[in-house]
Amino acid sequence: MRFQEPASIVSAARAEFERAQSDTDGWSDDLRQRFDAQRFKPLMDAATKLALALKKAQEQCNAADRLMAK
Amino acid sequence: MSDVVKAEVRAVRTLKKAVTRYTEQLSTAAHAARREMADAETKAGELVEHRRRQMNRAVQELLQAKDAMARATDEKREDCRRAMVAAEERAGQLKQELERARRAGQITATASSDLLKALQTAEAAVSEQSSAASSILASLDSKLSDITGGGIGAFVRNTVTSIGIAAEITIATMDISKAAGNFSQGRLPTADHINSIAELRDMQDQEQQQLWRDAESERQEHDASTPTENTI
Numbered sequence: 324m325r326f327q328e329p330a331s332i333v334s335a336a337r338a339e340f341e342r343a344q345s346d347t348d349g350w351s352d353d354l355r356q357r358f359d360a361q362r363f364k365p366l367m368d369a370a371t372k373l374a375l376a377l378k379k380a381q382e383q384c385n386a387a388d389r390l391m392a393k
Numbered sequence: 394m395s396d397v398v399k400a401e402v403r404a405v406r407t408l409k410k411a412v413t414r415y416t417e418q419l420s421t422a423a424h425a426a427r428r429e430m431a432d433a434e435t436k437a438g439e440l441v442e443h444r445r446r447q448m449n450r451a452v453q454e455l456l457q458a459k460d461a462m463a464r465a466t467d468e469k470r471e472d473c474r475r476a477m478v479a480a481e482e483r484a485g486q487l488k489q490e491l492e493r494a495r496r497a498g499q500i501t502a503t504a505s506s507d508l509l510k511a512l513q514t515a516e517a518a519v520s521e522q523s524s525a526a527s528s529i530l531a532s533l534d535s536k537l538s539d540i541t542g543g544g545i546g547a548f549v550r551n552t553v554t555s556i557g558i559a560a561e562i563t564i565a566t567m568d569i570s571k572a573a574g575n576f577s578q579g580r581l582p583t584a585d586h587i588n589s590i591a592e593l594r595d596m597q598d599q600e601q602q603q604l605w606r607d608a609e610s611e612r613q614e615h616d617a618s619t620p621t622e623n624t625i
Contacts, residue, residue, distance in 0.1 A: 325429060325433065326426060326429055328422075328425045328429070329422040329423070329425040329426040329429065330422075332418055332419075332421055332422035332425065333418075333419065333422045335418065336414075336415050336418035336419055336422065339411070339414065339415070339418070340411055340412075340414075340415040343407055343408060343410075343411030344408070344411070346407065347404070350400055350401075350404050351400060351401070358404065358408060363412075363522075363526065365518060365522045366412070366415060366518075366519060366522045366523060366526070368518070369419065369515045369518040369519045369522070370415075370419060370515075370519075372511060372514065372515050372518075373419065373422065373423070373511065373512070373515040375511075376507070376508055376511030376512065376515070377422075377426055377508070379504075379507060379508075379511075380426070380430065380504045380505075380507065380508040383500055383501070383503065383504035383507070384430075384433050384500075384501060384504055386500055387433070387437060387497040387498075387500040387501045387504070388497075390493045390494075390496055390497040390500070391436075391437065391440050391493070391494060391497045393490075393493055
């Protein structure tokens with residue numbers, strides 16, 4: 324499947340970053356509040372947009388492949 | 394309190410590493426996507442060229458068949474007619490295949506243009522946000538390390554700074570949210586932080602006053618126990 328490698332990397336990056344953000348053992352309540360998920364939303368949004376762009380490119384390339392295979 | 398600051402140091406360092414790694418991973422993904430897109434474009438382009446060459450050959454064969462038909466004797470005419478019809482069919486079929494390859498090439502080119510735009514936008518956003526986040530986190534990490542590195546005495550002296558850093562975290566992270574249009578969700582430095590700073594300053598003043606009183610008391614005790622010239 325096309326774009327599987329970059330899509331997997333983006334997915335793994337998102338998951339890893341989310342884990343890093345949520346791994347708040349030993350944090351003070353104050354710190355937990357200050358570094359909540361909203362703080363890094365723009366970074367996560369960039370990955371979401373990248374994943375969507377890859378999906379769209381995959382669909383377009385699949386359509387092109389189907390035409391070429393006829 | 395010291396444990397709290399140490400936890401802050403660990404947390405900030407963890408987040409700093411996570412931001413750096415996240416940026417590297419997205420960069421790797423973008424690189425892989427560009428490579429794959431380029432491969433798809435190359436493949437589509439090569440197919441169009443292949444179909445064009447086939448089409449050109451078929452057209453040449455058709456022209457030759459037509460020429461042979463024109464020069465054919467009566468007994469060969471039927472054979473030449475069949476060959477010409479077959480060449481026409483072949484040329485027509487290859488023309489359709491060339492058109493499909495061209496359409497596929499156009500779809501691939503559109504996909505490439507769309508993807509490259511999206512990659513540029515995503516990379517710019519990640520670069521901007523991650524460098525801001527890394528810079529903030531690195532600065533906080535450095536300040537927090539300075540505080541814990543100085544031991545408990547230094548920690549007490551720097552407690553006001555620590556609260557200042559906490560306020561800085563609020564402002565800095567608020568900037569990240571603001572950049573994403575999430576300003577309303579960012580936490581402003583609130584009155585409770587200001588109260589905390591004021592309270593800590595009071596604590597520090599009281600501590601200094603107590604130290605001065607202790608020192609004064611010690612001096613008086615020392616004076617009282619030391620024989621004076623008059624007593625001698």
